[in-house]
Amino acid sequence: MTRALRFLPLAVALACSNGGTSDNGTDTDVEDPNAGLDIDAVGDFSCFTPAATFEATTWAAAQVAIANPGNVTVDGTVEDFEKAEPRSSRTVSLWYGDAVSGEPDVSAEVGSAAGDVSIVSPACQPITYRTQELPGLGEAKPTFKAHAVFGKGEGGHIAATFQSVSNTTYTLIPTIVSIDIDPTKGSIAGTAYDCSRDPDMLPDNDTGKIKGARMRIFDADGNPPEGAAIKYFVDDFPDRNQPYTSADGLWGAFNVPPGEWTIELYAKVGGEVVVLGRTKASVYPDTINIANVWSGHENGVKLPATCVDGGGAGDTDVPADTDVPPVTAK
Amino acid sequence: MRILPFAPLLWASMAWAAPAPTPVAPPVVAPPPAPAGMTDAERATLEQMQAELKALQDQVAAQAAALDKQKADLEEQRAGLAADRKAVADNEPPFKLEVTGYYRVRGHLFGAGGEKSTHGGLFADQKGAATYMDQRLRVGLKFNYKNLASLNVGVQALDGVLFGDNASKERTSLFATDPSDTGLTGAEVPNFQVFRAWTEARLPIGQIRIGRMTSTWGLGILANAGDGFDDDFGDNYYGNTYDRFLFGTNPVSIVQKITKKEETKEIPLTLAVAVDRLVEDPLVQYYGYKCNPGDVTGDEAYDARCDADGNGTTDLDHSWTENRDPSQRAANWWADPNDDVWEMVYALIYRGSKIKYFGGVGDLNVGTYIIQRLQKETKSNVVIADFYLDGKVHGVSLGFEGVGIFGNTHALTLPNSGADPIGKKAQIGGYVLRVGYEQAKWKVLWENGYASGDDDVTDGNFTGRALSPDYNVGLLLYEEVLARVSAAKWTGDASGLRSRGGVYNSHYIFPRVYGMPIDNLQVIGGFVMGFVDKPDGAVIRCSDKDVERGLNCTPTPGTKGPLGWEVDAAVKYKIQKHVSFSLEGGYAHTGNRIPVENVGLNPNGNFFTLQTRLAWEF
Numbered sequence: 001m002t003r004a005l006r007f008l009p010l011a012v013a014l015a016c017s018n019g020g021t022s023d024n025g026t027d028t029d030v031e032d033p034n035a036g037l038d039i040d041a042v043g044d045f046s047c048f049t050p051a052a053t054f055e056a057t058t059w060a061a062a063q064v065a066i067a068n069p070g071n072v073t074v075d076g077t078v079e080d081f082e083k084a085e086p087r088s089s090r091t092v093s094l095w096y097g098d099a100v101s102g103e104p105d106v107s108a109e110v111g112s113a114a115g116d117v118s119i120v121s122p123a124c125q126p127i128t129y130r131t132q133e134l135p136g137l138g139e140a141k142p143t144f145k146a147h148a149v150f151g152k153g154e155g156g157h158i159a160a161t162f163q164s165v166s167n168t169t170y171t172l173i174p175t176i177v178s179i180d181i182d183p184t185k186g187s188i189a190g191t192a193y194d195c196s197r198d199p200d201m202l203p204d205n206d207t208g209k210i211k212g213a214r215m216r217i218f219d220a221d222g223n224p225p226e227g228a229a230i231k232y233f234v235d236d237f238p239d240r241n242q243p244y245t246s247a248d249g250l251w252g253a254f255n256v257p258p259g260e261w262t263i264e265l266y267a268k269v270g271g272e273v274v275v276l277g278r279t280k281a282s283v284y285p286d287t288i289n290i291a292n293v294w295s296g297h298e299n300g301v302k303l304p305a306t307c308v309d310g311g312g313a314g315d316t317d318v319p320a321d322t323d324v325p326p327v328t329a330k
Numbered sequence: 331m332r333i334l335p336f337a338p339l340l341w342a343s344m345a346w347a348a349p350a351p352t353p354v355a356p357p358v359v360a361p362p363p364a365p366a367g368m369t370d371a372e373r374a375t376l377e378q379m380q381a382e383l384k385a386l387q388d389q390v391a392a393q394a395a396a397l398d399k400q401k402a403d404l405e406e407q408r409a410g411l412a413a414d415r416k417a418v419a420d421n422e423p424p425f426k427l428e429v430t431g432y433y434r435v436r437g438h439l440f441g442a443g444g445e446k447s448t449h450g451g452l453f454a455d456q457k458g459a460a461t462y463m464d465q466r467l468r469v470g471l472k473f474n475y476k477n478l479a480s481l482n483v484g485v486q487a488l489d490g491v492l493f494g495d496n497a498s499k500e501r502t503s504l505f506a507t508d509p510s511d512t513g514l515t516g517a518e519v520p521n522f523q524v525f526r527a528w529t530e531a532r533l534p535i536g537q538i539r540i541g542r543m544t545s546t547w548g549l550g551i552l553a554n555a556g557d558g559f560d561d562d563f564g565d566n567y568y569g570n571t572y573d574r575f576l577f578g579t580n581p582v583s584i585v586q587k588i589t590k591k592e593e594t595k596e597i598p599l600t601l602a603v604a605v606d607r608l609v610e611d612p613l614v615q616y617y618g619y620k621c622n623p624g625d626v627t628g629d630e631a632y633d634a635r636c637d638a639d640g641n642g643t644t645d646l647d648h649s650w651t652e653n654r655d656p657s658q659r660a661a662n663w664w665a666d667p668n669d670d671v672w673e674m675v676y677a678l679i680y681r682g683s684k685i686k687y688f689g690g691v692g693d694l695n696v697g698t699y700i701i702q703r704l705q706k707e708t709k710s711n712v713v714i715a716d717f718y719l720d721g722k723v724h725g726v727s728l729g730f731e732g733v734g735i736f737g738n739t740h741a742l743t744l745p746n747s748g749a750d751p752i753g754k755k756a757q758i759g760g761y762v763l764r765v766g767y768e769q770a771k772w773k774v775l776w777e778n779g780y781a782s783g784d785d786d787v788t789d790g791n792f793t794g795r796a797l798s799p800d801y802n803v804g805l806l807l808y809e810e811v812l813a814r815v816s817a818a819k820w821t822g823d824a825s826g827l828r829s830r831g832g833v834y835n836s837h838y839i840f841p842r843v844y845g846m847p848i849d850n851l852q853v854i855g856g857f858v859m860g861f862v863d864k865p866d867g868a869v870i871r872c873s874d875k876d877v878e879r880g881l882n883c884t885p886t887p888g889t890k891g892p893l894g895w896e897v898d899a900a901v902k903y904k905i906q907k908h909v910s911f912s913l914e915g916g917y918a919h920t921g922n923r924i925p926v927e928n929v930g931l932n933p934n935g936n937f938f939t940l941q942t943r944l945a946w947e948f
Contacts, residue, residue, distance in 0.1 A: 166822075167821070168821040168822035169821075169822070171818065171819060171821050172819075172820070172821045172822055172823075172824055174868060175819040175820065175821075175824075175866075175868040175869065176744070176787060176788060176824070176868075177788075177884075178785075178786070178866055178867030178868055178872065178882070178883045178884040179867065179868060179884055180867060180868050180871055180884075180886060180925045180928055181868075181928060182928055183928060204622075206622070206624075227887075229884055234745075235620070235745065235751065237745050237788075238788075239746075239788065240786060240788060240882060240884075241882070247631075
């Protein structure tokens with residue numbers, strides 16, 4: 001199916017806000033960050049003990065990846081996020097260190113009109129990927145996704161989708177939610193997930209999407225991004241007035257200045273406002289960054305069940321890099 | 331007393347003064363006998379008056395006789411003319427081909443950009459002055475059968491095509507020879523197009539037309555044919571065309587025929603009723619609800635419409651609408667009446683030319699235009715009402731057109747979070763008012779207008795619509811800047827919300843002065859200022875005050891003031907009857923309401939253009 005209207009949710013998923021902006025465009029809910037948060041979040045939060053502050057939260061037990069998971073060949077398809085149609089003329093790049101620093105560790109160009117791309121990635125290890133159009137096309141924005149983890153797959157191969165956000169989608173979603181998008185800044189979008197969500201699930205699977213959560217964004221000093229706005233989606237469509245995530249779990253932050261930002265997921269659980277999870281995102285001008293937040297996890301990394309001891313079958317046929325230590329996801 | 335003796339004279343004078351079509355000689359009145367007891371002097375005066383009266387009566391009788399002769403002569407001439415006319419008509423070929431239309435070339439120059447962006451460059455990254463030339467050929471062919479019936483065909487070629495080979499037909503540009511058919515978007519456009527074709531015929535009680543025809547009304551803010559050169563600044567790039575069946579008649583004439591009361595003077599009143607078929611079957615399939623597979627009975631999200639096999643688990647997967655290609659259509663794709671979009675059009679207009687009113691002689695056009703647009707499957711029932719007045723007398727002109735669009739629809743799939751996610755209530759308005767004063771060598775005109783905006787396209791009210799893009803207000807503010815900003819923001823499936831150069835989400839003033847120093851030469855000066863209506867926060871920035879007045883938009887710090895202003899000037903000259911030349915220039919400054927810097931336009935908000943047009947008109 002096409003995603004004629006679903007593209008809007010993705011864009012919104014870029015951010016979370018306290019529900020409004022002040023005269024200078026920054027969040028105004030600093031004084032009362034919980035205003036409008038009038039429902040208990042709907043989701044499974046049994047994997048950890050939430051608390052009112054990040055420091056007081058007892059996070060989920062660290063996931064220890066199986067030893068030497070090796071590499072996996074990702075048989076990917078690059079898809080337009082809005083149309084869910086394959087896109088050619090795109091390059092997929094991976095940074096194995098889960099940080100965009102220097103040249104990517106590996107890049108591959110889409111091989112056909114079907115959007116096929118084959119690329120090798122370490123299995124069970126967070127990486128950052130970027131889809132980017134070939135120069136001069138003017139069709140799509142560079143789309144980053146940090147903390148992506150590929151499982152071990154079958155026979156050393158795993159299927160995956162790399163999303164590419166078109167210029168059209170990138171511009172239209174903010175316009176609909178009354179945001180004048182600034183090309184010197186970037187956007188972040190993502191989904192709020194509860195404990196039941198497995199990273200191997202496909203985006204169309206609604207399992208574990210949290211209703212009733214909010215996001216806040218801040219830098220290392222705890223300051224919110226000046227001029228940024230956070231919006232939530234309703235039924236996969238961006239909504240100006242939605243005060244927290246709806247059942248689709250989607251949120252978006254727009255006009256976030258370039259830099260390193262922490263995204264914190266919070267919600268009312270059992271009548272108390274608590275922190276549910278955190279992730280980090282590196283924002284670049286005029287790009288979109290997909291950053292999902294996992295309940296119970298403090299760094300935005302959650303390993304698929306197949307990567308955890310006893311989590312399932314799977315094997316790799318690519319020799320493991322023995323220098324790579326086992327990954328621990330918190 | 332002398333009253334009675336003067337009565338015949340008074341009657342005679344009145345008889346002459348009255349504009350009777352055929353004056354009749356007054357009856358000869360015998361002088362009354364002189365009353366007894368009258369003095370000699372009185373008698374003499376009476377006799378003198380009687381003599382004068384008789385002389386006058388003789389004069390009148392002679393003139394009446396002369397008039398009778400003239401009348402007879404006229405009737406003889408009329409009969410002769412009718413016979414001549416018939417003879418000419420009998421000798422005329424049954425078909426005549428009439429050609430109308432024009433070919434124009436328009437040159438555009440925008441100020442230097444880049445580091446010199448204060449000089450009025452259009453784009454932020456413009457290296458220097460930017461120029462291009464475009465063109466359009468539009469020809470109307472009328473195959474006319476004795477003015478009783480006709481076939482009308484409209485063709486256009488090179489519509490918006492830029493000069494030069496812009497498709498690299500010649501691999502090495504320096505060797506370019508044959509120009510391409512590249513439009514301003516950079517894409518190729520059709521070289522030749524039959525874009526209108528309709529036939530019309532006279533009936534005893536009116537006229538019918540059927541086919542793909544032009545639609546134009548009033549000042550052109552709603553329906554605008556986009557033909558010719560009807561703007562002081564800029565050109566037409568679009569134009570309305572409808573597939574329509576129309577019946578037009580003069581209702582007064584019908585009443586006269588029915589009552590058998592024929593007036594000597596025709597009342598120029600026209601009543602038209604039309605039906606437009608807008609869509610037979612949309613290529614974009616409309617559902618009006620979303621389906622996600624995997625929802626089971628009892629789930630909040632379960633929708634039985636999405637459970638095709640009825641096994642309690644949804645299996646369909648689509649959004650409110652779904653794009654299709656023609657190959658997905660069944661053989662009976664056109665048969666479903668629920669997805670048809672059609673409209674009824676009712677128009678009543680009085681077109682008075684050189685009529686007497688307000689103590690003078692002038693033109694007066696007054697009319698109203700009502701459209702009802704319908705589509706069953708989207709529960710759309712929208713009424714468009716338009717009132718138009720245009721008159722000029724004693725050198726004073728008044729022009730007005732106001733339009734209102736009201737009704738309900740589910741066709742706009744920009745959902746809101748209410749109980750009816752894609753239900754919209756249309757509440758759209760717009761108008762243009764012009765007041766002018768004209769003398770032989772000069773004219774002044776005050777114009778202001780309005781196009782309602784929409785601060786939140788995702789709520790249940792749909793309130794924004796730009797005026798027709800072929801109703802030009804200046805050269806830059808609306809025509810270039812807002813058109814480009816709205817195009818950059820309303821992308822993809824929302825491109826229908828673009829302004830395309832029309833007045834958008836604002837009020838404006840547009841005073842102008844005209845000078846006509848010699849025949850065929852016109853000099854025009856104008857000033858435009860735009861004031862925001864309901865900013866949406868993206869295409870037009872929103873201020874804190876806008877939020878305070880209840881608009882649902884995200885304010886941008888420091889936003890205030892109007893949209894911007896613009897000064898324009900033009901010199902127009904007609905050469906050899908069929909060729910016209912126009913030189914037009916404009917300078918505009920936009921305030922921080924319009925986010926020019928975020929869509930790649932000159933961040934200083936200063937814009938300059940110089941444009942020329944050379945045209946041939948049939």
